[in-house]
Amino acid sequence: METVLVAAAGLIFALVANALSPRGLRLNRDYFPQADKPTTVASGMTNTVSSSSPSDNADATSERLARQGLQQVKSLQVVAWFRDARYEQGAVVFVDARNEVHYAAGHIPGAWQFDHYHAERYLPTVLPICLKAEQVVVYCTGGDCEDSEFAAIILRDSGIPREKLFVYVGGITEWTTNGLPVETGERRSGQLIPRP
Amino acid sequence: MTPPPPFSACWRSADTLAVLARWLIGGLFLYMGLSKALQPVDFLKLVREYDVIHASALLNLVAATLPWFEIFCGLLLLLGVAVRGAAAMAVVMLVPFTVLVWLRTMEMSQASGLSLCELKFDCGCGGGEVWICRKLVENVMLTLLSAWLITSRNRRFCVRPRLL
Numbered sequence: 092m093e094t095v096l097v098a099a100a101g102l103i104f105a106l107v108a109n110a111l112s113p114r115g116l117r118l119n120r121d122y123f124p125q126a127d128k129p130t131t132v133a134s135g136m137t138n139t140v141s142s143s144s145p146s147d148n149a150d151a152t153s154e155r156l157a158r159q160g161l162q163q164v165k166s167l168q169v170v171a172w173f174r175d176a177r178y179e180q181g182a183v184v185f186v187d188a189r190n191e192v193h194y195a196a197g198h199i200p201g202a203w204q205f206d207h208y209h210a211e212r213y214l215p216t217v218l219p220i221c222l223k224a225e226q227v228v229v230y231c232t233g234g235d236c237e238d239s240e241f242a243a244i245i246l247r248d249s250g251i252p253r254e255k256l257f258v259y260v261g262g263i264t265e266w267t268t269n270g271l272p273v274e275t276g277e278r279r280s281g282q283l284i285p286r287p
Numbered sequence: 288m289t290p291p292p293p294f295s296a297c298w299r300s301a302d303t304l305a306v307l308a309r310w311l312i313g314g315l316f317l318y319m320g321l322s323k324a325l326q327p328v329d330f331l332k333l334v335r336e337y338d339v340i341h342a343s344a345l346l347n348l349v350a351a352t353l354p355w356f357e358i359f360c361g362l363l364l365l366l367g368v369a370v371r372g373a374a375a376m377a378v379v380m381l382v383p384f385t386v387l388v389w390l391r392t393m394e395m396s397q398a399s400g401l402s403l404c405e406l407k408f409d410c411g412c413g414g415g416e417v418w419i420c421r422k423l424v425e426n427v428m429l430t431l432l433s434a435w436l437i438t439s440r441n442r443r444f445c446v447r448p449r450l451l
Contacts, residue, residue: 098372101360116351
């Protein structure tokens with residue numbers, strides 16, 4: 092009987108705490124829209140392993156994006172858009188789908204933050220900007236990160252035409268590896284990570 | 288002066304052990320629960336990786352409430368309130384979680400060819416990436432300690448050891 096009481100009281104406490112917490116999850120929201128089976132990544136003593144191979148992941152990602160009507164964009168095109176004069180004019184928009192901590196640690200210069208897990212906070216700012224743009228490039232960490240896809244789906248469902256939306260699958264990891272500029276802190280902070 | 292009965296020393300040791308066990312398990316649950324409650328989205332992603340719950344509402348419910356439930360049970364144990372009930376809840380949480388971590392580890396081990404003790408990942412316990420071998424042993428020890436607490440009659444440093 093005591094166990095049942097503890098369980099009941101604990102559940103009530105948990106529900107109330109989650110509801111009151113500013114970081115609480117919304118129980119009725121689908122945070123992984125149209126998602127496939129997640130990939131598990133682990134570290135071994137000598138290397139990082141995944142429940143699927145890199146080529147399987149790449150194929151699976153392309154298939155998944157195609158099924159959802161999203162376009163994938165490769166590094167060369169992303170860099171071309173970044174260097175295009177239209178980027179400064181707002182015709183090309185980069186959207187960073189990661190949380191505040193990761194965004195502040197380093198993002199593509201001028202990218203807008205859109206943490207889709209808290210979409211209601213970011214949509215009012217990001218949506219009008221994306222609606223005016225000709226290309227919207229959404230990225231996250233890269234590799235197994237699916238946040239860019241979920242963010243793109245939310246943007247698509249919020250009214251951004253599919254033809255404008257692109258998912259940069261390589262993400263900030265590929266961007267950084269290619270020696271491209273990375274901005275820290277807030278958007279347009281001007282603080283760039285010095286290149287070695 | 289007659290010496291105290293031999294079993295009273297044992298009783299005092301068991302009493303002290305029960306208090307320490309309560310504080311250890313309670314402290315761990317409080318710490319682990321807080322670290323997850325402060326980053327619920329990260330925990331949600333980790334729960335999803337186990338690929339056990341597919342319905343989004345249920346996934347959200349587990350990810351949203353489990354950390355706070357751990358905090359609740361941790362506080363009960365630290366304060367010595369409803370000790371048996373809180374310890375029972377600790378066992379109820381530890382057993383399935385340990386089984387799930389074990390199953391996931393076996394899957395990773397088969398996929399990678401690495402042995403159990405060569406694998407390290409974030410199992411969702413709240414401690415970040417951990418060596419799974421060690422984590423499984425820790426969980427088994429915590430489960431046994433919690434199960435022992437259920438039977439313990441210790442009342443020292445308890446606000447209200449029994450509710451009823």
